[in-house]
Amino acid sequence: MDLETGILKNEETISLALRALYARYGYVQYRMSRFEEYELYVNNKDFLISSDVITFTDTNGRLMALKPDVTLSIVRASRAEPGTVQKVYYDEAVYRTSPGARGFREIRQVGLECLGAVDDYAIGEVLLLAAESLRRISNESALCVSHLGIADAMLGELGLRGEDRTEALKCIGEKNPHELAALCRARGVSGADTERLTKLAQLYGPPEQLLPELEALGCEAGAVAQLRRLTEMLRAGGIDGGLLLDLSVLGDMRYYNGVAFRGFVRGASAGVLSGGQYDRLLGRMGKKGKAIGFACYLDQLERLCGIGQAYDADVLLLYEEGDAPGAVAAAVRRLVGDGHRVSAQKAVPEKGAFRRIVKLSESGVSGDA
């Protein structure tokens, strides 16, 4: 098959590149139905980016939903053999609302999930593939990595629990040191501990620079050591730039634990990749083992510099009422054969944009610009 990649939209080109990348690392494509039983989402509503779900009653009376998420379906169907890791990737549409937006949108997501006997190698591999995914999307990217165990441990140590803990996590996620400090003051946290926590919320930079700072702040040693091992693995894997530690990358700790990450590319106003470890979701769904994965949001990539389509076609071939269809077809074939995109019409469409307009009567190849 002769594939003309020039006609592909930016997100389609990227999707092909990502799928090829994941397949090379032994990830198997996971195909799924667009529908899922609504019950799956009711029981895990907080895991969803948006709790709005399009539902309908199937012919058998079951309440179904158009998938707002892919991970839950994969986890539910996961069958990792003991001691092994199930590695899958997907390219699927999900249906959900965005905060502040009106109505549902179809969003194309490409991503992968790794479930079962997930170890440091598997986590490192997923991070490596996340970084490589960003590289395939743009030549200027940033993968911001965090470890939920660090903030979790420090908040516990400072005695911030319940609503205070939720509020503190929100402030850390916003890089909001002033309200974090105010909360600490109100709860009687010492000045030194308040400074440690606000400093943690603001840490942002290359891991080599920040890991010693995390150690100096007395952060959870196991989590810091894991970040160090993962950094070394990524560096050895050729990820030399665009890797940042950012403790503001968080997730709902009822589902997520361990490593969390978010990816950005220059030119996209929001994160284009999001992922993390979600052993707790597995536990909630009665599954054993660990899990990590990420999704790339292709809707964010539509406006990144891709193939510009300033014209509807290269050539508008104008023919008249009495022209023989065979003559029109021959002229179209000739122009297409020369590599042009051709639209044959009897009149110039008012809203059309064409590089050249060619009249069939003028030999089919000459015309006005």
Next chain:
Amino acid sequence: MLNIALPKGRLGEKVYAMFARAGFECPAILEDNRRLYFENEALGLRYFWVKPSDVAIYVERGAADIGVAGKDILLEYAPEVYELLDLGVGKCRMCVAAPKGYHDDMRKTLRVATKFSHIASDYYASLGRDIDIIPLNGSIELAPILGLSDVIVDLVETGTTLRENDLAVVETIVPISARLIANKASYAFRNEAIGTVVRGLAEEAQI
């Protein structure tokens, strides 16, 4: 070029003065004309004036790398942005106000007139109080006077408007001030420039 969205009006002028004192000046902004954006090419800065309630949208969508928005807007619209600094200006309070002598009859659904539906809903949800939100866009103080609502949830700075309409603050929900916010992707790619602005403004912040 670092794009900076400032809120039009008195607060914006006050905030721009803080930027200028911190070394991020753009003299063209002080010219008396109707231009909405101004550049200082030497410093790599581009300022633009936008409606105060729109600053967070400009920043969230990446049209501005950073901006200054009131905490009221951030609480109401919950944009996906970083809130890097409390500038300590534009100080006021988000309050519940009612006619003087008001008593909350817990047997009835509370009718709340406000421009800040989310803030009001969240506040009363935290109290477990059943309410009926009456969304208004201005002259909120009229609502309880004309019997449209029992209380209002609104910003109170000096309290003069409330007093002149025989209303009084019943409860303060949250203190409000202007905050420096940043787009999350810009924070990754323009980190040094944003960091320089944050450090400069931190010196000027009135807290």
